[in-house]
Amino acid sequence: MRHCLALDLRDDPALIARYEALHQRIWPEIAGHLRRHGVTGMEIWRVGTRLVMVMDTDDARYDPDSMARAAAADPKVQEWEALMWTFQAPTPWTPPDRKWVPMTRIFDLKDQ
Template sequence: MSRYCLALDLVNDASQIAAYIEQHQRIWPEIAAHIRATGVTEMEIWHLGTRLFMVMDVDGSYSAERAAALAASTPKVAEWEALMWTYQVPTPWAQEGEKWALMTQIFALNAQA
């Protein structure tokens, strides 16, 4: 089991942010199935202002490249992603064409003496 933490920003508009949050109260069933099919065992998205923070727990079958390829070849996922992009903007630290930017862990309490 591995954990990934990623960041993304939202358009700085209260109604857009509210709509994005509403969309995530009950995502489309095809999206949940897609996420699980890629090896994600748990996913949470946290929100503060315009910043989003995603925590993904994945099993040994997970590959970001495979997940992206599967998403690109699944029309309903592509539709969802296009809709989500109307609410989202990359963080200033995202690479060209990157959506969710992978964060680097700098502290773990369990690693402390």
Template sequence: MKRYCLALDLVNDPTLIAEYEAYHQNVWPEIKASITTSGITDMEIYRFGNRLFMIMEVDDTFSFERKGAMDAGNLKVDEWEQLMWKYQQAIPGAKPGEKWVLMDRIFKL
């Protein structure tokens, strides 16, 4: 089991943030399937203001490359990602077009 932590910002607009949260209370079944079939065993997203923090726990089959390949051409994943981009904005320091940015662990007890 491995854990990844990622960050992303939302557009700083209370109405858009509320809409984004509402979508995440009822994530489309095709999106949940694309997550679980890629080897992600658990995922949580937390928010403070317009900053998001995601924790993903994955099994040995998971890689970001494999997940990307599995999602390529998946019309529902494409639709979801386009819809979410309405609410999301790149975090400072992200590469052009990059959404979720992998964080480095700097401490572990």
């Protein structure tokens, strides 16, 4: 299944450059965590301060609640998330307890 999520970055060119640099090679523990929980592909795209994450998952293994519980119990994932939050900012539509917020697909060419 494909998921698209949005998040903003703080409007600071130096922070944005550092965020992009950290994503050239993420920590191996983070990549392992994603793969263990059924994430089969992930891309992050940016325009200005808006980020869009495109995430492909294996429906048989991906459970966002289980993944969130595992992330909360993993000190390395928590360290990464705390570091990322120094660069990130919620979108105007993000609930207070979330970071990435799911987007709604409004068009698919294959349906035309």
